[in-house]
Amino acid sequence: MRLLAWVHRWLGLPLSLLLLMQALTGAIVLFKHEANDLLHHAALTADGSPPLPLQTLVGGVLRDRPDARLLRIDYPETPDSTYILRLDRGGTEWRLSVDPGSGQVNREATVAGWPIEWLFDLHYTLLLGKDGQTISGLSGLGLLILSITGPVLWWRGRPRGRGLFMVATSGGRARLLRDLHRLTGVLAALPLIILSFTGVMVALKVWTSVLVGVIAPVSGKPAPLVVARAGQPLLPLDQIIAAARADRPGAPIRNVRFPGGSGRVVLVFLEDETAPRPDATWQVWLNAYDGSILARYTDATMPAGSRFMEWMLPIHTGSAGGLALRLFWCLSALGLAGLLVTGAWGWLARRAVSPRTLHVVATDPLSPGVMGLRLRRPFGLSVRAEPGAHIDLHLTGGLIRQYSLTNAPGDRSAYAIAVQLEPAGRGGSRAMHALRVGDLVRVGLPRNSFPLDRSVPHHLLLAAGIGITPIIAMADALAGDGAPFTLHYATRDAAGVLFADRLSRLGDRVHLYPADAVPRHRLDIRTVMASAPPGTHVQACGPARFLADIRQAAHDLGWDGARVHLEGFAPTGPGTDAQPFRARLPDGRIIQVPADQTLAQALTTAGLHVAVSCGQGVCGTCTLPLRSGHALHKDQCLSPQERQTLITPCCSRGVGDIAVG
Ligand code: FES
Incomplete structure (x- = not known):
């Protein structure tokens, strides 16, 4: 399973951009004819006058373009559409829309000037010719593997106890993306297997036909050659095509090609409606000197392996199933795009919150039992440390502990935390106190569930014991803003006052309450809250009892709960008074x-x-x-x-x- 997941991830991520491009271009070129008509309707519409002889039409076009060599003529698909002539001009392919009646060139551009044709080339060859076609085929092979491994991984790791197809809308972006990826993947797996398989068979035909040949005979289609006959002119095109029509009477012509570029061999594709394959063609190779037939390739004469290979393209393009199949493929291609986006984005989202390895760059005893630590990112990258934010430290034995960031404003060179030793705890603080400079720790990105609202008119900062850690960062931030605040800080004794230097710089805004002071000066929460200016917000951190007193005081004084922001650190758990x-x-x-x-x-x-x-x-x-x-x-x-x-x-x-x- 781990290997399968590894293969799925590390095949999918590098291929995601290429496959995304192929999915989107594929979804469009499935409707190539409709899209071309939409974009170039006027240029692709014939004026309706009786057709010219083909030789006259082609001759006129070539006369005006003496550098051009005719590659192919696509016949009009409907009575009111135009011929598409493909010309080679200096190594660049041009496509011309030519009116059958007038011979007028309605539109003329390189492939790049026909956006849908360009997208088709991008999809099939990545605009890189044969090499691009091979890359495209190999990426299809990657998609085939992804489409098979995905459902296997989903099934093996399917969520138990909730619907197989349930998407968790709570639980964070990473989880939502993962659920969407799995759901889309399972629904789209079968069509994607078919699309990728047929795509590979077409794009890597040279190799795949060898494999198919192991099971069933596959024959090639050798191209006949005609040697030049000195002094003998070629027949007019219409006469050659008439010879092809005579070979398959009544069959419409799809296109005419000129293999080799000499014009001595003409290849005519006629429709073969007797074949079970919907877009099967009757291919006739003719000698342009005398109109004799050089070769004929039809569905009926092909061996089984070749017929199987010929099915791949109409299945891949959807023409084998008409509009319904093309729509289904389009939906599947969009599903693939969604899979690639959710897959890559989900990976990034998981990676963003997954722990990173940081260096301990400083340890500093802040008081008896409290250790200050500074944790630096690799290469000294700066850190983001908002007041109130905390980081998760992933300790050995699966322990995860949260520590508030104590960074002063502008201190971005490392995460600063303070850890109180809890001898009776579960070992987290002992492990932290054992850290030395140079040690590595796994740390999650900062999160802030105790944010400081810097827009309120006044802040009352209350801290007890180690609860000063987020509060000192807030006090420094507010002081930096010039915002009004008072800080009340209760400790067990004077030695337990943390960040004494920073506190002293805040002047008379800070009030300390060490319990061993003589005379004893107690923090009276209710009194300080009652005397706070109107609109004051409380930010408080400390043990559960301390926070409970603040909650009670807020309640007694009629404070709106939205003005009271608390963060604690004492474990709660079920508690001894818990009820079922x-x-x-x-x-x-x-x-x-x-x-x-x-x-x-x-x-x-x-x-x-x-x-x-x-x-x-x-x-x-x-x-x-x-x-x-x-x-x-x-x-x-x-x-x-x-x-x-x-x-x-x-x-x-x-x-x-x-x-x-
Ligand atoms: S796990 Fe932290 S609030 Fe529940």
């Missing part, structure tokens, strides 16, 4: 969530993938839609408005019955 409840899932199932399990754990047991990062309601990673019911929100990242419709299942619970997802 029931949750209805998107697929209609109802699961029991026992008192000793979180909702995230119960959902995972039920087969739903829930991404959990902090597990504490801090980061917002696990957020799910709350469709109905009453929830006991224990997170510190959702606003009161968001709590109406969202829930963090890592810590929040339902009361009675809720519906999620």
